[in-house]
Amino acid sequence: MKLHELSDNEGATKKRKRVGRGPGSGTGKMGGRGIKGQKSRSGVAINGYEGGQMPLYQRLPKRGFTKPNRKAYAVVNLGLIQKFIDDKKIDAGAAITEDALISSGLVRRKLDGVRVLAKGDFTAKVDLQVTGASKSAVEAVEKAGGKLTVTAPAAANADA
Numbered sequence: 405m406k407l408h409e410l411s412d413n414e415g416a417t418k419k420r421k422r423v424g425r426g427p428g429s430g431t432g433k434m435g436g437r438g439i440k441g442q443k444s445r446s447g448v449a450i451n452g453y454e455g456g457q458m459p460l461y462q463r464l465p466k467r468g469f470t471k472p473n474r475k476a477y478a479v480v481n482l483g484l485i486q487k488f489i490d491d492k493k494i495d496a497g498a499a500i501t502e503d504a505l506i507s508s509g510l511v512r513r514k515l516d517g518v519r520v521l522a523k524g525d526f527t528a529k530v531d532l533q534v535t536g537a538s539k540s541a542v543e544a545v546e547k548a549g550g551k552l553t554v555t556a557p558a559a560a561n562a563d564a
Contacts, residue, residue, distance in 0.1 A: 475516040477536055482544055483524015484510060485532075499531040520552065 424435040437444040452459045485505075488494045493508045502518045505511045511518055517535025522544045529549040537552055545552040 477517050477519035478511045478513065478515050479519050479521060480505065480511060480534075481521050481523040482526040482541055485520070485530075486524060486526050486528055489528045489530070496528050496530045499533055501533045502535065505534075 421431060422429060423431045424433070426432045434444065442448055442450065452461055454460070485494065485500070488508055488510050489496045494500060494504060494510070498504070502511070502514055505518060506514060519536035519538075520532065520534050520541045521538050522540035526544050526548050530545070531550060532545060532552045533555055534552070535555060537554055542552045542554075
């Protein structure tokens, strides 16, 4: 086999449509856009427009609500904290605060605080101090012999 004998499978490639390249091309003159009108011109923006009829997105009832002052937490799983403790990236002897999690590289940024969830195995006996935690995460830390303290806005996210 030689280089000039190589070819792609039949139908694997498709030639690009070259629009507006003369009458012989089949898409010359108007370039397949028809005559006049908004769609024949550049800068068309008619998504959701239904020709004067009330559009579907306006006919359907609106549902739900987005809270404007919603808190956004950096979420950390207990299994990851355990992994960082095992890798000696976090010192389990001292109290583990949100700043310690950031400096270790486990959390990128604090946002409105750090929230701990119970995914993964946790065996280290540590003192964790974070803004939020799930009930199962608190239980898992206490079962391992440690202590998880929820600090700062405790009332805002005690049930969250």
